[in-house]
Amino acid sequence: MQTIAATSRLAALAALVGLVGCSGTTTTTTSQSSSGSASAVAGATVIKIGIDMPVSGADASTGIPTRNGAVQAIEEADRKGAPAGFTFVAYDLDDAVQGVHDPAQGAQNTRAFVSDDAVLAMIGPFNSSVARAEIPITNDAGLAQISASATNPGLTKGPDAASLRTSHPDVNSFFRVCTTDDRQGAAGAQFARKLGLKKAFIVDDNETYGKGLADVFDAQFRSLGGTVLGHEHLTKGQTDYKALLTKANALGPDVIFYGGTTATGGGLLRKQMRDAGMAATAYLGGDGISDAEFETVAGDAANGVYYTVAAPETSKLPSAAGFVAAYKKRWSTDVGPYSANAYAAANIEIAAIEKAIVAGGAKTPARADVLKNVAATNGFPSPIGPIGFDKNGDTTNPILTVYKIANGKGVFVDQINLKS
Amino acid sequence: MDVFFQQIVNGLSLGGIYALIALGYTMVYGIIELINFAHGDVYTLGTFFSLAILTGLGVSGEMHGLPLVGVVLVTLIAAMLLCGLTGVLIERLAYRRLRNAPRLAPLITAIGMSFILENVMQLWHGPSPISFPEVIPNPAWALGGVEVSAKQIAVIGLAIVMMAALQLFIYKTKMGKAMRATAQDRDAAQLMGIDINTTIAVTFLIGSALAGAAGFVSGVYYGTTWFFNGFEAGLKAFTAAVLGGIGNVAGAMLGGFLIGLIEAIATQYIPGGAQWTNVVVFSVLVLVLIFRPSGLLGESLPEKV
Amino acid sequence: MTRRHAALGFLGLALVVYPFVDRNNSHVDFLANAGAFILLALGLNIVVGFAGLLDLGYAAFFAIGSYSYAMLASQQFGIHVPFWLMLLIAPVVAALFGLLLGAPTLRLRGDYLAIVTLGFGEIVPQTFLNLSQYTNGPNGISSLDQPSLFGHAFGFSATPYYYVLLGLIALGILAARNLQNSRLGRAWMAIREDELAARHMGINTTATKLAAFALGASFSGLAGVVYAAKLDLVSPDEFGFNVSVLVLSMLVLGGMGNIWGVIVGSFVLSFINSFLLPQSTSLAHAAGFVNVDFTNYRFMLYGVILVTMMLFRPEGLIPSRQRAAEFHEAILDPALAAQEQSEYEGVAR
Known part of the structure; x- marks a missing residue:
């Protein structure tokens, strides 16, 4: 009818x-x-x-x-x-x-x-x-x-x-x-907690996608028992994040969550973590950093980075x-x-x-x-x-995949189904 | 306290790059009173040239010992030379004709040149960020609780060396004297037998070469570049030049380091500071101009009549 | 003179009937957008063209106009000031900000003023972006109140806004013309040509410059309201340095100081930017040249226009005689000098 x-x-x-x-x-x-x-x-x-x-x-x-x-x-x-x-x-x-x-x-x-x-x-x-x-x-x-x-x-x-x-x-x-950002942010928070990460420092690029993602991660991570040490927004066009990372490092986070794309700072942020003495700190982002460019920009520092992609594992397709x-x-x-x-x-x-x-x-x-x-x-x-x-026009497949970069390539780590 | 000193180091190394770019701005402004908007893009061009040279030399990773020194020197000098010539070319093609036109005319031309350079670079390496080989090994030393890396020392050191060399050039050579004379009163300088065209061309050569040096170190320091890099860096560097007192070489250096420091300190001590850095930097600029229009080291000059 | 009036009348008529002839609403939309930029250019022309003050952060006032509509006429704070009233309020708000910025800075030398305005232009949109609890940050404010006239809502078509802008531009032209010929306008001209001499002639230079700043800002406040209402959205990325430069380039292309020149300049650049470049690439693709991409050369073309105009015709396509004379002072063009002389005598008589 x-x-x-x-x-x-x-x-x-x-x-x-x-x-x-x-x-x-x-x-x-x-x-x-x-x-x-x-x-x-x-x-x-x-x-x-x-x-x-x-x-x-x-x-x-x-x-x-x-x-x-x-x-x-x-x-x-x-x-x-x-x-x-x-x-x-x-x-x-x-x-x-x-x-x-x-x-x-x-x-x-x-x-x-x-x-x-x-x-x-x-x-x-x-x-x-x-x-x-x-x-x-x-x-x-x-x-x-x-x-x-x-x-x-x-x-x-x-x-x-x-x-x-x-x-x-x-x-x-x-x-x-x-x-949508809410799904990815939630999946990221779930995964971070699953890894046993307790204290997060959140950075986003102050654009619609990045900030939306980071805001949801922020709320979800807290509600799952994590602590958010700080939440900062990058300024467009900046290339030097050492000051920001020094600030973050002083608070001793387990993980840096990045909401944004490679082009708006995701790659450089990761690369400069090493210079700021944060090589061992985990780094987690959304699909905005799931591109080859990320590995180009971050170089060796890309290895060990986690990111979520809002789709099932695709390498088998x-x-x-x-x-x-x-x-x-x-x-x-x-x-x-x-x-x-x-x-x-x-x-x-x-x-x-x-x-x-x-x-x-x-x-x-x-x-x-x-x-x-x-x-x-x-x-x-x-x-x-x-x-x-679905009736709103959003994709019905709420399955997200978490990858970890090893040797410059994303490797399947985990699958998160938000339906359950 | 460690965090504070760490931020000082961060600020100084960021400021070193601004300072190198600001030197070129301040020289050009000092001599022909032109805000050379294309200067930021000449800086980016410096990273592109350096990358091309390194690729040509077959360098793709870290180097050590004598080869490292050789590669760094060759690349730095070649990039400076290429950028310097680009600067001269821009002046000859776009600015010389407009030397006596109202101020707005060369300014608009400079904005136009900036667009052209950006477009050329986009066509050269595409619209996405490109990686830059990390030539210099990067050990870090802990001084107390503050970590200083080799690259940071290189950036700060290069900026200071370049400024000192420039000061020597301006105050100890004949050409330097000609530049100062031209800056003070172009017509009188001409009457004194100074070749104005050559003097201005040399100013562009040196200013742009310094931007080339900045391009090389920023490529090494950040390990990446992008055709649009020069826009933001150029604005900040120009701010630095004005802050220090435009036309004043030591002022440009001081301004560059100050802007770097302001950014680092603002990021650390303002809650949510990272998003306010630009607002803070430009507010400082506005305030300095209102209360000390000649900048920190500039002489206060009445409006030229 | 009558011939010119007839031409103007014809142009006006053509513009009024245009939306009835061309039913492609994207064309009307384009014209309305171009209209907003014409309004901006008319305002900046007062600052740069008339008074000779270089303003590199003009987009900040555009942002202030747009955001004042978005905050005072939407669900954001539950305030619903009518559109037509906002057309009066926003210019005043923008002018106040112009005074606020201008009062301490206008005594600075020309280039320093340019840099201060540039700094202001960077600060304003960044502040709107950062104060996300009031402005929704990067998302901007959407679902603004829709204007209505005699109970008819404007709806989402571009046509009603086209007419509003047409009316505002006509008013803007009248205002600018009257200003130019007023005592204030002559004071601006005097300051532009020689500030020191103007001061000695008894002109209060600071007040005169402030007036230019405030009046110029009010035009962009007006443009901001219509632009925001038409788009039904305000977001912080619409007001960057590039917009300030775009408007400045419109003046340069058309001819600083000449009202008709400024209008032609802004129309031509809008046409290139928003119509020619996007559409020509598609046409080339459709014609089988799939690898041609004019948008890749957009900045090249743009830069070449600015550079060649400045080198070969700095007074713009339709120059103001006064400004042309200033640009060519060094060259000492006898014909122009004579023209200026006769014009001067004409005025004196």
């Missing part, structure tokens, strides 16, 4: 989208309500997938590899052969203005996707603050949007999320393949190794921390579009159908493990 109601609402939404779309300039695609002959023209009908990432300036180091992951999925899908009569194209826009991700630019890019009838789904944005500006727009247009990296819990859950769904409060258009190799071949660089996430996100959308094409009898699908298929994703195989979405 519920699904029928939802479908009719989505259909109404689709009609709305069609109405807005028809007044636009492009004519290659039409919604199902029209005759449908448009898609049968000679030459393939272009289906675009919008990608919104910060890819210039200081944000380029994280944005470009993420965008590349999504582009690669779209290129592969197109090469493999889109359904007859269709071709997949990436429509990627930069949301950095003057080198920093910009919510206003993200919103403008999202409107560009929405205004282009050929865009049936979008990937992005990278940052949670940009996502806040974009979600109301995709919600209004009924455009499926999957982020690879925006982990702030308020984007999908609670009153915060409700306030973002302004036009259609009952419809969710925003999904993410990364887990052949698709992960295949993706990493293909990525390296296509882009001549190593994968970034969110490349695989973006690749998975794009593949989910491609599958949803293909399914809608088949169901609709080889006609160009409506955005609403694509959105419905994306929302119904369950057990989708990907390099980061099987993915499914």
Whole structure:
């Protein structure tokens, strides 16, 4: 019953989208309500997938590899052969203005996707603050949007999320393949206690992801009986953390917990621990430091570091190794921390579009159908493990893995299931 | 108390890098009154050049004895030379034409050059941080409860040596005299037969070479670099130059060390201090400028007429 | 003169009907964003273009305007001041901060002032970030109150904001023009050209400079309110040094001191930044050049524009005659000198 109601609402939404779309300039695609002959023209009908990432300036180091992951999925899908009569194209826009991700630019890019009838789904944005500006727009247009990296819990859950769904409060258009900070922070705290670590000093990068993660770890670690000696936030652009580490060391922590990414200081922080006389102190972080860059920056000091990844152990999945190799071949660089996430996100959308094409009898699908298929994703195989979405748009797989770096490589240590 | 002295050591070694960069800022400002925004990026370029040279020499890890001395000297001098020439080139292409234009014009040009350099470096090594070989072994010595590492001594020592050499150059050589004369009154200096263009070019050569030296030591010290490094370091170093009294070589050095110390002490003694370091540094700057506009060591000059 | 009025009228009409012609809301969104930056540029033009004071931390006032809307018109503290009232309050708040910063610092030499403002520009957004118990830190404040007019809420479309900005820009142009031609405007010009001489002519230089600072700040307070309401979000990473430099570059490109030049400059840079660069890469990809990536060259292009403009046309695309003359003083352009002379006589007559 519920699904029928939802479908009719989505259909109404689709009609709305069609109405807005028809007044636009492009004519290659039409919604199902029209005759449908448009898609049968000679030459393939272009289906675009919008990608919104910060890819210039200081944000380029994280944005470009993420965008590349999504582009690669779209290129592969197109090469493999889109359904007859269709071709997949990436429509990627930069949301950095003057080198920093910009919510206003993200919103403008999202409107560009929405205004282009050929865009049936979008990937992005990278940052949670940009996502806040974009979600109301995709919600209004009924455009499926999957982020690879925006982990702030308020984007999908609670009153915060409700306030973002302004036009259609009952419809969710925003999904993410990364887990939320609250889960990772909790898993990190559980694991730290399991190791017998009692006193933690917490450092975060004062960005949405890092601070969110660290705040949850802070609360969870205390509630599990641990002591938090201090909680500091880094200043953007800093490269010298010796003073901070000296301060931490004087308090005698068992573990430094880091909330943030390698680029915002995670690697340097670890490297400088040795210089500050903290080589023996444990170091634990989230998936923000689960990239090859961490080992590059921290060097030998990377060994012994623990980090959580919000997915089951992936090394046994052949698709992960295949993706990493293909990525390296296509882009001549190593994968970034969110490349695989973006690749998975794009593949989910491609599958949803293909399914809608088949169901609709080889006609160009409506955005609403694509959105419905994306929302119904369950057990989708990907390099980061099987993915499914709950009603909020969050991944249903609350299994996290803890790794420890040895000889410059992450080795499986523990698996934490938050369902139990 | 140990923690306090440890923070002093931390602050001084961070400040040493600021000081080296600040020297270039202060020289350029002293002579043509230009805030050379591209200077921070010349510093980053210094790490990139050093990395290229080390890679060319086939160095990828720790070295010892005579080869270490050789590699360090070759890399340092080559990086300084390359950065110096870059500085001269920038001055020739972008600033010389604007020497008599209103202040804003060369400043904007400098911002433009900064963007260009950043972009070149991004195209060179990509947008992500890159690792820098740890050439120098890093033993540490405990003095009381305070730990001092070889690299920290190297950074602080190099900054002091460079400043002393620069002081000697400015006060004991003919070219140094020409630089001081040009800084004081360009037209009068020209009338006295000083080749202004050469003098300014030499200023850029030396200032940028010092940034190259800073780039090399920061690469060795932190073991990593990134195309965007120069932005923050440049702002702090310029702050250091103003704090010390812009145009004053000893002042730049003092300012650099002070900024490093302020950062370390603020981090230690303010609760949640790490996030307030920039606010503290820039507040100190604003206060110094309000109450002692000429900086700590600068002479107080009325506005030039 | 009439021809010029006709052209202006036509332009105004075209701008008013534009959202009805182009139904692509991303274009209207782009124009609205560009409009906010035009407002910022008009304000900075008062400080830099008219009074000749170099302000490198202008984005701080933009942040103050945006955050005052976010704090006074949202669930954050349960205060709900109406949008239209905020359009009056925020400029005053920003101007007060301008006075606060300007009062102790404006007696400093030009370059020191630049550095103090730069420091201020760093402190303000960092403080908004750090005071997370009031500002939600890096998350920023979202779900701001939506403006409404005669009971109609603005909703999430960019179009109503486009019209608000259009109106504010028109008012801003009028205000700037009147200021420029006022006694205050002439005092600014005098200070810009020779502060010492101006002081000897009996101009209270500190008060005059303070006025420029406060008035300039009030424009960005205004822009901040509309920008925040339109985006429905304020976050601390929108107001960095790069934004200050962007606005300054808009003045440089268009022509410091010339109102129309500033508008053209900010539009052109907004167009390049927010439209041309993002869109052209996608077009290239769609055309089959999958490895072309213009965004990788964004800063290169940007830097080249700034450098070449300064080297070859420092007075900007649409120069103010006065400023052009100042820029070319050293070159002693006889034609320009004559032009200036005739203009001067025109004014005197």
